[in-house]
Amino acid sequence: MELIVSPWPWYVSGPLIAVTMFILLYLGKNFGISSNLRTMCTLCGAGKTASFFKFDWRGQSWNLMVALGAVIGGFVGSHYLGADQSPQLNPATVAQLESMGIHSAADDYVPTELYGMDALDDPKTLAMLIVGGILVGFGSRYAGGCTSGHSISGISNLQLPSLIATIGFFIGGIVMVHLIFPFLF
Amino acid sequence: MRQLLFLLVGIFFGILMFKSEAASWFRIYEMFNFQSFHMYGLMGSALVTGILLVQIIKRRQLKDIDHKAIHIPDKDKSLTKYVVGGVVFGLGWALAGACPGPIFVVIGAGYLPMLVVLGSALLGTWIYGLVRDKLPH
Numbered sequence: 001m002e003l004i005v006s007p008w009p010w011y012v013s014g015p016l017i018a019v020t021m022f023i024l025l026y027l028g029k030n031f032g033i034s035s036n037l038r039t040m041c042t043l044c045g046a047g048k049t050a051s052f053f054k055f056d057w058r059g060q061s062w063n064l065m066v067a068l069g070a071v072i073g074g075f076v077g078s079h080y081l082g083a084d085q086s087p088q089l090n091p092a093t094v095a096q097l098e099s100m101g102i103h104s105a106a107d108d109y110v111p112t113e114l115y116g117m118d119a120l121d122d123p124k125t126l127a128m129l130i131v132g133g134i135l136v137g138f139g140s141r142y143a144g145g146c147t148s149g150h151s152i153s154g155i156s157n158l159q160l161p162s163l164i165a166t167i168g169f170f171i172g173g174i175v176m177v178h179l180i181f182p183f184l185f
Numbered sequence: 186m187r188q189l190l191f192l193l194v195g196i197f198f199g200i201l202m203f204k205s206e207a208a209s210w211f212r213i214y215e216m217f218n219f220q221s222f223h224m225y226g227l228m229g230s231a232l233v234t235g236i237l238l239v240q241i242i243k244r245r246q247l248k249d250i251d252h253k254a255i256h257i258p259d260k261d262k263s264l265t266k267y268v269v270g271g272v273v274f275g276l277g278w279a280l281a282g283a284c285p286g287p288i289f290v291v292i293g294a295g296y297l298p299m300l301v302v303l304g305s306a307l308l309g310t311w312i313y314g315l316v317r318d319k320l321p322h
Contacts, residue, residue: 004204007204007205007206008201008204008205008206010205010222010223010224010226010227010230011226011230013201013204013205013207013227013230013231014205014226014227014228014229014230014231014232014233014234015230015231015233015234016201016205017201017205017227017231017234017235018231018232018234018235018237018238019234019238020194020197020198020201021235021238022235022238022242023194024194025242025249025255025257026247026249026250026255027187027190027191027194027249027250028249028250028251028253028255029191030257030258033284033285033286033289034284034285034310036285037285037306037307037309037310038310038314040307040310041307041310041311041314044307046311046314049311049314049315050311050314050315050317052313052314052317053311053314061188062187062188062191063191065188065191065192065195066191066192066194066195066198067195067289068192068195068289069191069192069193069194069195069196069197069198069199070195070196070198070199070202070286070289070290070293071195071199071289071290071292071293072192072195072196072199072293073195073196073197073198073199073200073201073202073203073290073293074199074200074202074203074208074289074290074291074292074293074294075199075293075294075295076196076199076200076293077199077200077202077203077204077290077294078203078293078294078295079294079295081200081203081204082204085203086211087206087209087211087212087215087223089211089212089215089220089221090215090220090221092220093211093214093215093218093220093221096218097211097214105211109203109206109208109209109211109291109294109296110208110209110210110211110282110291110296111210111211111282114210114282114298115210115291115296115298115299116296116298117297117298119298120298120301125298126301128280129281129298129299129301129302129305130301130302130305131277131280131305132277132280132281132282132302132305133277133281133288133301133302133303133304133305133306133308133309134277134305134306134308134309134312135273135274135276135277135280135281135309136274136277136278136281136283136284136285136288136302136305136306136309137277137305137306137307137308137309137310137311137312137313138270138273138274138277138309138310138312138313139270139271139272139273139274139275139276139277139309140270140274140284140285140306140310141270141309141310141313141314142266142269142270142273142274142313142320143266143267143269143270143271143273143274144260144261144266144267144270145260146274146284146285146286147278147284147285147286148284148285148286150260150271151228151232152228152231152232152235153235153257154260155232155235155236156232156235156236156238156239157239157257157259158236158239159259159260161260161261161262161263161267162260162267164264164267164268164271165267165268165270165271165274166271167271168267168268168269168270168271168272168274168275169271169272169274169275169278170217170275171271171272171275172271172272172273172274172275172276172277172278172279173213173216173217173275173276173278173279174217174275174279175272175275175276176217176275176276176278176279176280177214177217177218177279178217178218180276180280181279
């Protein structure tokens with residue numbers, strides 16, 4: 001139990017991510033979480049506006065179950081599998097965050113400045129979450145997959161396109177953190 | 186019954202994302218600053234294991250639960266969509282501090298502003314669907 005409530009080390013978690021992919025393959029499916037966003041658009045009636053959303057969502061109902069499970073897993077992980085689950089960050093990262101005005105690094109799992117209950121009162125924070133979400137949704141569908149479909153499944157299958165997409169993910173992330181964050185924080 | 190299995194896989198995945206800290210905005214920020222090995226070790230060991238498992242599937246021609254050959258489709262050959270879409274995704278990944286899996290995980294953990302990110306990600310997906318035919322792929 002002690003091992004489960006401590007943070008899981010990368011050399012345990014990483015292989016388990018691959019095992020998740022393997023279990024889905026054994027169940028006849030391909031690991032890819034962002035496909036759920038398309039399915040959820042279809043469920044909201046987006047099929048009336050674009051042919052991209054006209055498909056039988058029932059073929060993706062298994063994936064919606066995985067997403068629902070992820071919500072439950074997040075609840076279980078945060079409520080029952082440990083107390084004080086703030087990540088042990090590099091002190092240099094913590095100092096950098098402090099200088100950006102983010103002071104919750106040692107207190108919480110995600111920054112309360114962005115994801116705390118009163119974060120949405122600040123229009124700038126709200127705008128950042130909205131823009132972040134739009135970029136994730138648009139980019140994952142344009143690239144044909146996200147971290148699960150490309151960085152894990154695709155590269156595991158030695159797909160060059162997935163490697164290219166993953167390099168793109170990192171270029172985007174590095175640009176955001178190093179070139180755009182200075183204007184935001 | 187099968188749907189229940191997928192739910193269980195999702196619960197396992199959600200706990201894994203949470204406990205490995207891959208769903209933490211802080212870890213993503215630290216990763217893009219190259220200040221910790223944690224996320225690189227996580228993805229690297231996932232890939233080493235994943236490549237091995239896929240090779241085993243192919244060489245032993247493993248069958249799935251329904252006794253059908255396991256098939257992993259190749260990705261389409263293209264460059265533009267992977268580069269442009271990838272960079273756009275990366276910008277959002279760093280800003281929101283969550284990729285699609287962790288969006289669901291963090292909502293479950295009770296950080297409700299992540300619902301705004303989910304709603305916006307649906308909006309972004311919808312915008313893609315609307316302009317898809319005009320984009321270079």
